[in-house]
Amino acid sequence: MSASLSSGSRPPGSSLPRIIPLNVVGSAKPASAGGCATATKGGCGSGSSAGLPQHIRDKVHDHPCYSAEAHHHFARMHVAVAPACNIQCNYCNRKYDCANESRPGVVSEKLTPEFAAKKVLAVAARIPQLSVVGVAGPGDALANPEKTFRTFELIKAAAPDIRLCLSTNGLALPDHVERIKALGVDHVTITINMVDPEIGARIYPWIFFDHKRYHGVEAARLLHERQMRGLEMLVAEGILVKVNSVMIPGINDRHLVEVNAAVKSRGAFLHNIMPLISDPAHGTHFGLTGQRGPTPAELKALQDACEGDMQLMRHCRQCRADAVGMLGEDRGAEFGSAAIEAIAAEIDAEQMNEARAAYRSFVERERADQTAAADAAKVQVAATAETRLVAVATKGSGRINQHFGHAEEFQVYELSAAGAKFIGHRKVSLYCQGGFEDDEAMPGIVEALAGCAAVFVAKIGHCPRKDLAAAGVDAIEGYAHEYIEASLIDWFAKSTAGAGTMVA
Ligand code: CLF
Ligand code: SF4
Numbered sequence: 001m002s003a004s005l006s007s008g009s010r011p012p013g014s015s016l017p018r019i020i021p022l023n024v025v026g027s028a029k030p031a032s033a034g035g036c037a038t039a040t041k042g043g044c045g046s047g048s049s050a051g052l053p054q055h056i057r058d059k060v061h062d063h064p065c066y067s068a069e070a071h072h073h074f075a076r077m078h079v080a081v082a083p084a085c086n087i088q089c090n091y092c093n094r095k096y097d098c099a100n101e102s103r104p105g106v107v108s109e110k111l112t113p114e115f116a117a118k119k120v121l122a123v124a125a126r127i128p129q130l131s132v133v134g135v136a137g138p139g140d141a142l143a144n145p146e147k148t149f150r151t152f153e154l155i156k157a158a159a160p161d162i163r164l165c166l167s168t169n170g171l172a173l174p175d176h177v178e179r180i181k182a183l184g185v186d187h188v189t190i191t192i193n194m195v196d197p198e199i200g201a202r203i204y205p206w207i208f209f210d211h212k213r214y215h216g217v218e219a220a221r222l223l224h225e226r227q228m229r230g231l232e233m234l235v236a237e238g239i240l241v242k243v244n245s246v247m248i249p250g251i252n253d254r255h256l257v258e259v260n261a262a263v264k265s266r267g268a269f270l271h272n273i274m275p276l277i278s279d280p281a282h283g284t285h286f287g288l289t290g291q292r293g294p295t296p297a298e299l300k301a302l303q304d305a306c307e308g309d310m311q312l313m314r315h316c317r318q319c320r321a322d323a324v325g326m327l328g329e330d331r332g333a334e335f336g337s338a339a340i341e342a343i344a345a346e347i348d349a350e351q352m353n354e355a356r357a358a359y360r361s362f363v364e365r366e367r368a369d370q371t372a373a374a375d376a377a378k379v380q381v382a383a384t385a386e387t388r389l390v391a392v393a394t395k396g397s398g399r400i401n402q403h404f405g406h407a408e409e410f411q412v413y414e415l416s417a418a419g420a421k422f423i424g425h426r427k428v429s430l431y432c433q434g435g436f437e438d439d440e441a442m443p444g445i446v447e448a449l450a451g452c453a454a455v456f457v458a459k460i461g462h463c464p465r466k467d468l469a470a471a472g473v474d475a476i477e478g479y480a481h482e483y484i485e486a487s488l489i490d491w492f493a494k495s496t497a498g499a500g501t502m503v504a
Contacts, residue, residue: 098137137321173230380493405432
C-alpha cells in the first residue's frame with residue numbers, strides 16, 4: 001500500500017466534509033452522451049494557477065473551465081435561454097444546440113430568464129460545488145441579448161457569489177461589451193475558427209448582420225473583424241477571454257496555429273481547441289458531406305504545437321447548453337421542471353449559502369494539501385528522463401475514488417521529471433452494468449487506454465484486471481481514495497527506480 005498521500009481533513013472513505021451529502025461530489029450518474037488582460041504563460045488551462053497575477057488567480061480559482069485544477073472541485077451549469085442564432089456554421093444543425101460550446105446533436109429544453117434563475121437556485125441548493133452559471137445557447141447568447149442579460153441580472157441578484165459566464169460566436173459582441181462589463185460577467189468565450197476569411201468561407205456559409213444576410217468571403221471577413229474587435233474590447237475591460245476553436249482537418253487544422261498566435265497577441269487568456277464531431281445523423285453540412293473530425297493524436301499534436309506560446313485547455317467535455325454538474329458528468333436530468341419547483345418551495349437561502357461557503361473553505365484546505373503533497377512527491381522523480389502516460393478513474397475532488405466498472409471516462413496524466421500533468425480524458429462505455437460485467441465493453445476500454453502504462457482505480461475485479469494486464473496496462477488500486485497527483489508521482493518514482501510496480 002502507499003504511504004499516506006492525503007490529509008486527514010476528510011472523514012474515512014469520503015472525500016467530503018460532513019456537511020456535504022455523499023451523492024454531491026462525482027455522483028456516479030451517467031454523463032450525458034450528448035452535450036486577462038495579460039495572457040500569462042504558466043496559467044491555468046491545464047496546470048495550476050501559480051505564477052499568475054493575484055487578480056487573475058482570483059478569477060480562475062473556482063472556474064472549472066478556466067482552471068484544470070478547479071475542475072476537480074467545482075461545478076458549472078448552463079441555462080438554455082438563448083434560442084436564436086445570427087450565423088450558420090457548417091458543423092451545426094440548428095435543430096440542435098450550438099455546437100460551438102456544446103456537444104453536437106443534443107437538444108436542450110429552452111427556459112425563460114425567470115425560470116432559469118429559479119433553476120440556478122435549485123441546483124445551488126443541491127450542488128454546493130456550483131461556482132459558475134453560463135449561457136451557451138442553444139443558439140448564440142448575444143443573438144438573444146435581452147434574454148441573456150435578464151437571466152444574468154436575476155442570477156446576480158439571487159446568488160451574487162456565483163460567477164457569470166457567456167459564450168458567443170462573436171458577431172454581436174462589440175455591441176454588448178459595455179453591458180457585459182456592467183453586469184460583472186468576467187468570463188467570456190468566443191468561438192474563433194479562422195483569421196483568414198478565405199478559410200472562414202469554408203466554415204460559414206452565411207451570417208446575418210445589421211438586417212442583412214452576407215455570404216462567402218464577405219461574411220467571413222465581417223465575422224472575423226467583429227470577433228477581433230470584440231476580443232480586444234473585452235481584454236481592455238479586464239474580462240478574461242477564452243477562445244474556442246473547432247479543429248476541422250483539411251480546412252483549418254494547420255491554420256489554427258495562426259489563430260492561436262492572433263488571439264494570444266490580442267490578450268486572450270486561454271485557448272480551447274475542440275475536435276469537430278461530425279456525425280451524418282446530426283444532419284450538418286460537414287456530417288452529410290463526409291468531413292471527418294481529427295483523431296485524438298492529431299488533436300493532441302495541434303494542442304502541443306500551440307501550447308508553446310499559450311495555455312491550452314485540455315479538459316473541455318463539450319458539454320450541453322443545459323449541462324449541470326461537474327465537468328464530465330451531467331446531472332441535468334435531476335432538475336426537470338417539477339423537481340425545480342419542488343426544490344424551490346423548500347429552499348432555505350441561509351442554509352444554502354452556508355453550505356456553499358463551507359464547501360469552499362473545505363476545498364481551500366484540500367487544494368493546499370494536494371499541492372503540497374504533489375510538490376513533495378516531485379522530488380522523487382526530478383532526475384528521471386522517462387515519460388509515461390497513466391489513466392485515473394475519479395469522481396472528482398482530485399482523488400482516485402472511482403471503481404473501474406463505474407468509470408465513463410478516464411483522466412489521462414503524463415508523468416515526467418516535472419511531475420504529473422493532466423493532458424486530457426478518454427471516454428469509455430460502462431463496464432459495470434447494474435451488477436453485471438459487460439465484457440463487450442472491454443475491447444473499447446482497452447483501446448481507450450492505449451499508450452497508458454497503468455490505470456489507477458479505487459477498486460477493480462479480477463477479470464478486467466487480467467484483460468488489462470494482457471494489453472500491457474497495470475491496474476493499480478493501492479492508492480484508492482488518495483490524492484491523484486501525489487499518488488501518480490509516488491508510483492512513477494517507485495516503478496522507474498527499477499523496483500517494478502510497487503503498488504498494485
Ligand atoms: Fe459554460 Fe463555457 Fe462558461 Fe465553461 S462550458 S460557458 S466556459 S461555464 Fe467548459 Fe463545457 Fe468545455 Fe465550455 S467544459 S464546453 S469550455
Ligand atoms: Fe450553430 Fe452555434 Fe454556429 Fe449558431 S454559432 S450556427 S448555434 S454552432
